[in-house]
Structure formats: C-alpha cells, structure tokens
Amino acid sequence: MNLPRTGIGIDIHAFAAAEAPAPLWLAGLLWEGERGLSGHSDGDAVAHAAADALFSAAGVGDLGTHFGTDRPEYAGASGVRLLGEAARIVRDAGFEIGNIAVQFIGNRPKFSPRRAEAEAVLSEAAGAPVSVSATTSDGLGFPGRDEGITAMATALVVRRERPGATSPELTGRDTLEP
Numbered sequence: 505m506n507l508p509r510t511g512i513g514i515d516i517h518a519f520a521a522a523e524a525p526a527p528l529w530l531a532g533l534l535w536e537g538e539r540g541l542s543g544h545s546d547g548d549a550v551a552h553a554a555a556d557a558l559f560s561a562a563g564v565g566d567l568g569t570h571f572g573t574d575r576p577e578y579a580g581a582s583g584v585r586l587l588g589e590a591a592r593i594v595r596d597a598g599f600e601i602g603n604i605a606v607q608f609i610g611n612r613p614k615f616s617p618r619r620a621e622a623e624a625v626l627s628e629a630a631g632a633p634v635s636v637s638a639t640t641s642d643g644l645g646f647p648g649r650d651e652g653i654t655a656m657a658t659a660l661v662v663r664r665e666r667p668g669a670t671s672p673e674l675t676g677r678d679t680l681e682p
C-alpha cells in the first residue's frame with residue numbers, strides 16, 4: 505500500500521526597494537498598485553512555496569535543485585510556470601498530487617477579495633486543488649514592518665501503484681475545485 509506523503513515549502517521575498525519598483529505578482533495574480541517583491545524571478549512567494557512543498561512531498565529535492573541559477577531557462581520564469589513545471593516533475597517521478605495548501609504572512613495585499621481567483625489560477629497550474637489563505641504577524645518581524653512576505657505550504661502526494669500508470673480518477677480537470 506502506498507501511503508500519502510506530505511511535504512513542506514517555505515519561501516520569503518523582500519518587497520522591492522522604492523527606487524527599483526516592480527509589479528507585485530503573488531499567488532499567480534498581478535496586484536495593480538501594490539509594491540512588488542524582489543527576487544531573480546517574479547518573487548511570487550506563494551507559488552514558489554507551493555512548488556517547493558510538492559518537491560518535498562515527493563522527495564525529489566527543492567526549488568534550487570530544479571530551477572536554480574544553473575538552469576538559465578527558468579530565469580525570470582513566473583511562479584505559476586514554476587508550479588506547473590514542479591507538478592509535471594513530481595508526476596513524472598511517479599506521484600499523483602492530492603492537494604496543496606499555502607498560507608502567506610504579510611500585511612498586504614488584502615487577499616480575501618481575490619482568494620478564489622488565485623486558487624483557480626494555481627489549481628489550474630498544479631492540476632490539483634490549491635488552497636491559499638493569508639494572515640499577519642500582528643505587526644511583529646519583517647512581515648509586520650512591511651519589509652517582505654513569507655509563504656508556507658504543505659502538499660500531499662501518493663506514489664502510483666504501478667510506475668508509469670496513471671489513475672484516471674486522480675487526474676483530469678474534474679478533480680479541481682471551483
């Protein structure tokens with residue numbers, strides 16, 4: 505019997521300096537009028553944490569292993585693209601993806617009005633349900649000082665019974681939540 509495997513992913517990005525403004529991409533969405541996050545990619549901490557949790561659950565390394573600076577083809581890639589690639593890599597390694605849950609810690613953006621939109625984009629990329637929630641640090645630490653955002657994710661995967669075989673009931677769009 506193949507028991508489910510959990511994984512964890514944490515990603516932190518600082519907000520871009522005022523003299524080097526960037527658009528804010530978070531949870532697969534562009535947030536107009538919000539200060540962006542810095543990083544060698546789009547800085548989408550939510551998508552990055554989700555991808556890292558997938559790798560962790562499958563035991564196939566981490567973001568640096570697969571998308572590090574030695575892989576220039578991923579330089580500047582969107583978080584959504586990296587999440588989609590991570591899901592493909594994990595499936596190719598013989599796993600089905602159960603779900604991914606992400607929570608980010610930051611004062612902004614105000615997330616709840618766009619939560620469903622974000623979950624739809626990320627679930628589409630992963631081919632599995634992705635839920636996203638948000639909280640603050642009660643003013644403490646770097647999230648409380650508006651210096652950056654932390655995202656933490658868990659993922660659940662199950663190794664396929666027969667390597668290379670795909671269970672029809674675990675794939676396909678009908679497993680996605682609206």
Ligand SMILES: [Zn+2]
Nearest residue numbers: 515548549552
């Ligand atoms: Zn990141």
